[in-house]
Amino acid sequence: MGCVIREATVEDCEQIMSLIQEIAAYHHLEHDVTINSEVLKADGFGANSFFKCLLAEQPAENGNKPGRPIGYALYYFGYSVNHGRMLYLENLYVVPELRSKGIGMKLMKKVAEVALAAGCKEIKFVTVEWNQGAKDFYDRMGAHDTTESMQWHCMELGWDSLQRLAGN
Numbered sequence: 001m002g003c004v005i006r007e008a009t010v011e012d013c014e015q016i017m018s019l020i021q022e023i024a025a026y027h028h029l030e031h032d033v034t035i036n037s038e039v040l041k042a043d044g045f046g047a048n049s050f051f052k053c054l055l056a057e058q059p060a061e062n063g064n065k066p067g068r069p070i071g072y073a074l075y076y077f078g079y080s081v082n083h084g085r086m087l088y089l090e091n092l093y094v095v096p097e098l099r100s101k102g103i104g105m106k107l108m109k110k111v112a113e114v115a116l117a118a119g120c121k122e123i124k125f126v127t128v129e130w131n132q133g134a135k136d137f138y139d140r141m142g143a144h145d146t147t148e149s150m151q152w153h154c155m156e157l158g159w160d161s162l163q164r165l166a167g168n
């Protein structure tokens with residue numbers, strides 16, 4: 001399917017926010033989203049940007065502007081002490097009515113290009129146990145499941161633990 005992938009700008013934050021809410025709903029985590037488009041503007045497009053975002057759009061027809069984004073990949077750069085530079089893919093999402101048309105793969109291809117251009121050796125991401133469709137999608141491009149092969153568990157220190165630990 002014809003779609004254009006472009007880097008998001010600060011003007012896209014409302015649209016990105018609504019896609020973030022959609023993927024949160026897909027994961028039954030609507031209640032867990034505490035950011036808003038103003039936070040995205042500051043964190044993605046301020047002096048010290050914490051993430052980058054690629055948007056998929058349908059090309060403009062008859063001189064019209066493209067409509068709302070139909071998918072996105074949100075990522076940031078990190079570092080692996082084993083392998084060096086890496087890209088962490090935080091979110092990948094395509095709107096339900098346009099899935100299975102190659103848009104997700106096109107976004108991933110662009111993410112891979114960005115990773116290589118930045119000197120990254122790997123892309124990391126997580127997917128939830130029940131999301132077999134996403135696992136099949138990632139399998140097809142050669143991803144391997146490190147929970148299965150290396151028994152890694154995802155851990156996090158949430159806000160309360162963080163405060164306690166820091167003695168606040």
Ligand SMILES: CC(C)(COP(=O)(O)OP(=O)(O)OC[C@H]1O[C@@H](n2cnc3c(N)ncnc32)[C@H](O)[C@@H]1OP(=O)(O)O)[C@@H](O)C(=O)NCCC(=O)NCCS
Nearest residue numbers: 092093094099100101102103104105127131133134136137
């Ligand atoms: C995973 C996702 C980004 C793939 O995008 P896409 O545009 O459908 O991907 P492509 O068209 O390039 O590839 C399609 C393949 O993805 C897989 N797939 C995963 N979930 C799917 C879904 N819900 N619907 C259709 N295909 C899905 C299938 O293997 C499919 O192959 P098929 O078309 O031969 O059945 C998209 O399905 C999505 O947004 N899902 C919900 C959110 C999600 O799971 N995100 C990733 C995990 S965090």
